[in-house]
Amino acid sequence: MAGQIDARLAELGIEIPEAAAPVANYVGYVISGKTIYVSGQVTIKDGAFHYQGKLGDSISIDEGVAAARLCGINVISQLKAACGGDLDKIKQVIRLGGYVNSTPDFGDQPKVINGASDLMVEVFGDKGRHCRAAVSAGSLPFGVAVEVEATAELE
Template identity: 45%
Template sequence: MTNPIETRLAALGLTLPDAPAPLAAYVPFVRTGDLLHVSGQVSSDADGLILGQLGKDLDVEAGQKAAARCALSLLAQVKAACDGDLSRLVRVVKLNAFVNSTADFTDQPAVVNGASNLLGEVLGEAGKHARSAVGVAQLPFGVAVEIDGIFQLS
């Protein structure tokens, strides 16, 4: 049976990727009580990693698309942590976002809106969250965006 989150994803024309495997020595998520801490998800799509630096190689719109892809990977990890049952997701609590940026690029919050807006569209009120958006000189593998998150589960 399809749950409301899966129905909303389909209505938006979105599909979750398979939960990405860790790219180094860590676990994809840790649950403690009703909180799920999901490790950083790097920007990637069906073609592979989304690479580049905001302010040099990518504009804000491209960064927003990369951030939205991170959000889909976060949801894929939540689904994996819930044994495939996304209906157990109560809300998004917090996102920590890192944007690969040039020294003079200051639109990190606009880039991370790509993830925040997607979660709001998919989850409604449960998608509203606290957030950090930080510019960094480089990210692993040269990806454009990396986002980790905390989620409340039932």
Template identity: 45%
Template sequence: MTDPIEKLREYGYELPAPKAPVASYVPVNRSGNLLYVSGQLSSNENGVVQGLLGDNMNVVQGGNAAELCAVNILAQIEHTAGVPLHEIKKIVKLTVLVASTSDFFEQHLVANGASDLLVNVLGDKGKHARAAFGVAALPMGAAVEIEAVVEV
């Protein structure tokens, strides 16, 4: 399998420095061989990607925001937990929160942005269970927030 960092570059991303917590929590909590990665916002070097699906964002833009969340999850795994990406055994589960209007029903398609990136970067290790749902608002106005359970 190709190195995950190289696959990430093929996707157009460099692994960023991990984002610091914005409230009272730790970004990653390890229990045995499981990492619980706190919700990562749709953010990049320019700040938080804000928006509301069904209002000022479409599914493609939402999927791109979800990709950013996945990249930030990988950054937390490698930099905060100190686990090189090639040592990931399995992305066990993602929980995807999508800021959306009450008449937007495509949260699952937005979540595909993160799911597809993880599978493309990690191969079969990136296949996971998932929940995706809409919420009225997310911290800092983020369009998407994703938490992960990862086996290492």
């Protein structure tokens, strides 16, 4: 039987992929006590990188928002793996860290990371409200436009 969060995802038309395997010497998430720490998730979908480039140059704000949303979907996939497939075990999304591959003069990082923040609230409701950072990065792995990490609490 699908849980409330799975039902909400279906209602929103969002498919959560299998959690992506790490591309270097780290793990996708770590659980310490009741806290889940999710490694930075990039704009990978169906095995390919999307939204490669810099905000303020080749990537528009709307594309950046979509990139952050895709990172958020990948964060949720790691949370799902950490919960043994049951996202209803998430008590609270605590924090997101958002990194935006941008030019030195680009200042709309918060607008971009709203793509991931809005997704967390859409999916988890009040449990998705979180604190966060939205910062510029001179470059990101594989030239992606956005990377998002997360911290969440288990029931």
